Amino acid sequence: MKLRTFLATATAAATLMALGLPAAQAQSNYKSEYRMSLVLGTAFPWGKGGEIWANKVKEKTQGRINIKLYPGVSLIQGDQTREFSALRQGVIDMAIGSTINWSPQVKQLNLFSLPFLMPDYAAIDALTQGPVGKSLFATLDKAGVVPLAWGENGYREISNSKHAIKTPADLKGLKIRVVGSPLFLDTFTALGANPTQMSWADAQPAMASGAVDGQENPLSIFTAAKLQNVSQKYLTLWGYIADPLVFVVNKEVWNSWTPADREAVRQAAIEAGQEQIALARKGVVEPDKPLLKQIEGLGVTVTQLTPAEREQFVQATRPVFNKWKGQIGADLVNQAEKSIAARKQ
Numbered sequence: 001m002k003l004r005t006f007l008a009t010a011t012a013a014a015t016l017m018a019l020g021l022p023a024a025q026a027q028s029n030y031k032s033e034y035r036m037s038l039v040l041g042t043a044f045p046w047g048k049g050g051e052i053w054a055n056k057v058k059e060k061t062q063g064r065i066n067i068k069l070y071p072g073v074s075l076i077q078g079d080q081t082r083e084f085s086a087l088r089q090g091v092i093d094m095a096i097g098s099t100i101n102w103s104p105q106v107k108q109l110n111l112f113s114l115p116f117l118m119p120d121y122a123a124i125d126a127l128t129q130g131p132v133g134k135s136l137f138a139t140l141d142k143a144g145v146v147p148l149a150w151g152e153n154g155y156r157e158i159s160n161s162k163h164a165i166k167t168p169a170d171l172k173g174l175k176i177r178v179v180g181s182p183l184f185l186d187t188f189t190a191l192g193a194n195p196t197q198m199s200w201a202d203a204q205p206a207m208a209s210g211a212v213d214g215q216e217n218p219l220s221i222f223t224a225a226k227l228q229n230v231s232q233k234y235l236t237l238w239g240y241i242a243d244p245l246v247f248v249v250n251k252e253v254w255n256s257w258t259p260a261d262r263e264a265v266r267q268a269a270i271e272a273g274q275e276q277i278a279l280a281r282k283g284v285v286e287p288d289k290p291l292l293k294q295i296e297g298l299g300v301t302v303t304q305l306t307p308a309e310r311e312q313f314v315q316a317t318r319p320v321f322n323k324w325k326g327q328i329g330a331d332l333v334n335q336a337e338k339s340i341a342a343r344k345q
């Protein structure tokens with residue numbers, strides 16, 4: 001907000017308060033609609049989370065804050081790696097964004113993309129719900145947005161059109177679509193693959209045409225986007241990284257709301273985040289993992305690695321981990337490893 005606008009707003013609010021007018025009448029500066037950016041729509045847990053957040057905000061603010069969803073990152077022409085800058089600039093009012101997509105601007109968020117840092121869901125929770133999560137929220141706040149809650153995209157499993165992947169040698173020469181930060185290029189290069197960076201919007205036609213052989217994404221995306229129909233016939237569960245989602249609001253927008261409405265939006269984000277995480281994990285945390293059966297039922301070969309097989313991928317990517325530890329911040333990575341070691345299983 002410009003200083004003059006701010007002073008005018010503050011004066012108006014003070015006057016209204018002095019006159020004893022109800023808060024509802026102090027909101028003439030509210031927009032009729034707030035724009036929420038998302039990569040994926042309501043067919044996916046990600047977009048469902050957006051819908052849940054928007055509905056809760058509407059209810060908790062008695063309709064004062066009205067949110068419209070813009071899936072497909074349509075406010076930025078589908079270029080998901082520009083979402084964070086657009087948020088900061090006010091092109092986007094609020095978003096639920098993946099740590100991967102914001103990593104080019106906020107290098108600390110690369111933490112979650114460090115290969116094989118997080119062995120299980122408890123490890124993700126130990127990071128987002130502990131000192132690491134706090135520290136990252138402080139970083140995001142400093143970078144110019146208001147972070148409110150964590151959500152989850154999920155563990156990113158690798159698929160391709162050629163053959164089952166059991167060892168790093170199986171990745172050799174495969175063209176793998178990746179998104180976001182250069183860390184992904186390093187990881188897949190270290191594994192002998194041929195990574196190529198492109199947006200999610202471009203990835204699906206590229207798989208369909210055979211311009212790329214494979215991709216990595218959570219299973220909920222695999223099924224909802226029907227990746228078996230774009231030649232993804234082989235799927236390996238390696239759990240190498242997972243991307244959390246972050247619920248955020250543009251700072252000027254946030255400051256334009258009354259304290260009570262800010263609290264309502266924050267509470268709505270926290271509740272929606274919890275519900276969204278449950279949706280993201282549905283089908284993969286139950287003992288019989290029904291989502292895997294569903295995917296096998298689509299004619300996809302699902303490969304589960306033995307601990308020894310998985311270890312080969314860990315070793316092959318260790319130099320990348322070490323290189324990026326320095327770029328992300330050794331203190332943050334050390335804290336993350338400490339939190340994970342102390343996690344409740």
Ligand code: X2X
Nearest residue numbers: 039098100101179200217
């Ligand atoms: O582009 C992807 O792979 C996706 C949808 O998972 C993200 O936005 C990080």
